[in-house]
Amino acid sequence: MTTDFVPWPEEDAARYRAAGYWRGETSSRFLERVTGLSGERTALVDDRVRLTYRDLFEQSRRVAGGLRALGVGAGDKVLVQLPNRAEFVVLWFALQHLGAVPVHTQPGHRHAEMIHLARLTEAVAYVVPDVRSRFDHRELASLVRANVPSLRHVIVVGDPGGHIAFEDLLAPAPVPVEDLARPGDVALLLLSGGTTGAPKLIPRTHDDYLCNARLAAEACRLGDDAVYLAVLTIGFNFTFGCPGLLGVLGVGGTVVLADNPDPSYCFGLLERERVTITAINPLLTPLWLDEALATDADLSSLRVLQIGGARLPGDLARQVAATFGGTLQQVFGMAEGLLCTTGLDEAPEVIATTQGRPVAEADEVRVVDEHGAEVPGGAVGELLTKGPYTLRGYYRADEHNATAFTDGFYRTGDLVRRLPSGHLVVVGRRKEQINRGGEKFAAPEVEGHLEAHPLVRAAALLPAPHPYLGERSVAFIVPAGTGAPTREDLLTHLAARGLAAYKTVDEVRLLEEMPSTPVGKADKKALARLLV
Ligand code: J2J
Incomplete structure (x- = not known):
């Protein structure tokens, strides 16, 4: 029997209740x-x-x-x-x-x-x-x-x-x-961005998720006059609870659901409903910027524009701050829990160049090297975290959980620098994930499907830099026989296997042999060197 839900140790749970994070609702x-x-x-x-x-x-x-x-x-x-x-x-x-x-x-x-x-x-x-x-x-x-x-x-x-x-x-x-x-039961299952073969689910309890939404609403200073435009898909953690739908309902505000993220349609809603806050990802940001410069719509009601889900380049952040009337808030979040935001009163350069600080005092953060030792302040390391709204285990994933957590801390797989102020800067990632402007998927999941193609002997998928997507995906393919598959062949194959279209291959590079690690896995460090 696998575990549906890994509870917080009673000692931590008692602390979260006593401090008012968990309110028993x-x-x-x-x-x-x-x-x-x-x-x-x-x-x-x-x-x-x-x-x-x-x-x-x-x-x-x-x-x-x-x-x-x-x-x-x-x-x-x-x-x-x-x-x-x-x-x-x-x-x-x-x-x-x-x-x-x-x-x-x-x-x-x-x-x-x-x-x-x-x-x-x-x-x-x-x-x-x-x-x-x-x-x-x-x-x-x-x-x-x-x-x-x-x-x-x-x-x-x-x-x-x-x-x-x-x-x-x-x-x-x-x-x-x-x-x-x-209140301690699982209220919803969220989808993880993924790092392994099959999508993982994240159990969120009533206590923890309502806490998450409330803290996010406080970070955005929402009151009952808040009007939130849901642009990204509503089932996404960002849109649903950071503060999103639940954070806004918690303060008596209004949620406007946009049927699609197209900026001219969204700006029409923004003007009509006098929207005060919305959230987008870096993939949409250039489109929103262009439209903001071209539109006649009155965007003056907007107080907070949240951007998160993938790295937002500093220049783009500065352009956003200069173009939109409200305050930009960078949001570094994850369906697993930890939520970081820049403050609404922070200096423009802090907002443009960092991904903010955790929203709860009880969020514990460690930045560690490959051996799990904390790195000196300002150095790059992997972010580990635990807290009142960060999971202690994925749903029915005992084997994965054995390595995804250490000492109760969730290994985010994100590489960050922590500044003396406590602000985090996301600089990269250790996990095998592709993040195309905020749409993420597990590289191994797609590799498994690619390797089922008759013309593919081995496949490895890596992120390569892209000016506004942040990343695009490159598939290194060792052909199985004399014929080599084209990108179109592979995309048709992935669609036929029933995979979502956002799990895509932007470029195919053919190899005669897959470089491998001593344990026989594709050597992704060696492959990454071929991309620069
Ligand atoms: C760099 N990488 C980021 C950022 C997320 C709010 C906002 C986003 C998500 C989300 C979310 C990033 N800069 N600003 O749930 O509530 C990458 C990291 C992270 C992963 C989580 C929210 N913001 N990321 O994106 O579960 O790699 O949640 O670990 O989809 O996205 O992805 P996801």
């Missing part, structure tokens, strides 16, 4: 409480609807009734693959009322990822849109269900096409709030 009670405070205020806006807190509370309890009638109950896992629409949030809280656990997947995931996640979690239901960007999610869901016996229900927002329609879940009467989960 579930997400269901959280929504009830904020509805009590802000009932008639607008909680949620998307392209079709505007919901008050009371609407959201009622609808989520009615959908909970519909889900209960399907047999969904406490502890059940439900795969959620919805775009930035109100239904995501209604469903999320409906699951919370039942003590069930949403699994946040990526909109781009295809059958390779979805079958894996469904099997790993033994999910009972899968919730999808009908058709997005000409892709029929209902067919994907049918395929996943046919492969995963636990998956009993497919629920569709839009035309159900033979599955269950989301709107039919709206039971006539809302279910009462009943405490079917405890």
Whole structure:
């Protein structure tokens, strides 16, 4: 039996409770409480609807009734693959009322990822849109269900096409709030950026995740006049809880869900809704900058522009600060927990050149060398961390957990410098991950699929510098026979294997032989030297 959730040691948990980090509230009670405070205020806006807190509370309890009638109950896992629409949030809280656990997947995931996640979690239901960007999610869901016996229900927002329609879940009467989960239970499963073969999931508890959202809201000084524009996908930790949706609902503000990150569409929403805070990644930043210079839209309501997810070059940061009226906030976060932000009053150069400081005093940070010894101040080392909202173990991943943690500290795989002020500067990474402007994936996962191609004997995927993506991916390929695969061959192959399209190969380089380490793995240090 593998471990679903590795709890914090009781000693640490007691400390986090005593210091007020963990407040003993579930997400269901959280929504009830904020509805009590802000009932008639607008909680949620998307392209079709505007919901008050009371609407959201009622609808989520009615959908909970519909889900209960399907047999969904406490502890059940439900795969959620919805775009930035109100239904995501209604469903999320409906699951919370039942003590069930949403699994946040990526909109781009295809059958390779979805079958894996469904099997790993033994999910009972899968919730999808009908058709997005000409892709029929209902067919994907049918395929996943046919492969995963636990998956009993497919629920569709839009035309159900033979599955269950989301709107039919709206039971006539809302279910009462009943405490079917405890504050220390897992409230949601987030997706990890990945470093190994198969995607990993991160269990976040009610106590820890609500703490995370509250601290992030404080770092952004949010009040009940906050209007947050959700640009990045809503299931992403940044958008959902840093402060994102939960941080804004916690203060009685309004969340506006953007259906896509296109800047001209988003600036229209920004102007119309008088948005005060939003969050983007470095991949979008140049597009947003160009549009900000060209647009007639009034962007003057914006107070905080958060940018995070990948390294933001200093020059780009300075341009952002000069172009947008509000304050730039660099955000260095991870679905695993630790959240660092620059302060709103900090000197412009600190904001342009650092990734900020941890949001909780109780966040413990170590910067260590290859042997685990702390490096002198200002030197580069791997960031290790533990704290009140950082995981102690991945979901059902005992083997991986044995090496991903040391002494309770999570090994982030990020290489950082810590300045005397405590600010962190992210300078690189030790983990085998590709980060294309904030969209990340595990190199070994894609290598495994590449090596299944008949023309590939060995494959190794490495990041190479790219001016605005930060990184692009280069596949070193040793061909299996006389013919060599082209990039197009490999992309067609990856798509046919059911891999999300963002896990891509930007360039192929052919090798006669794979340089290898003494233990027979591809020698990525030697390959990296070929890239410079
Ligand atoms: C360099 N690398 C960064 C940054 C993340 C807020 C913001 C981002 C994420 C996120 C998040 C970086 N500069 N500013 O969850 O709440 C890289 C690091 C990190 C990994 C985590 C949030 N911000 N990174 O990106 O789980 O390598 O979370 O370990 O997707 O992204 O990725 P993810």
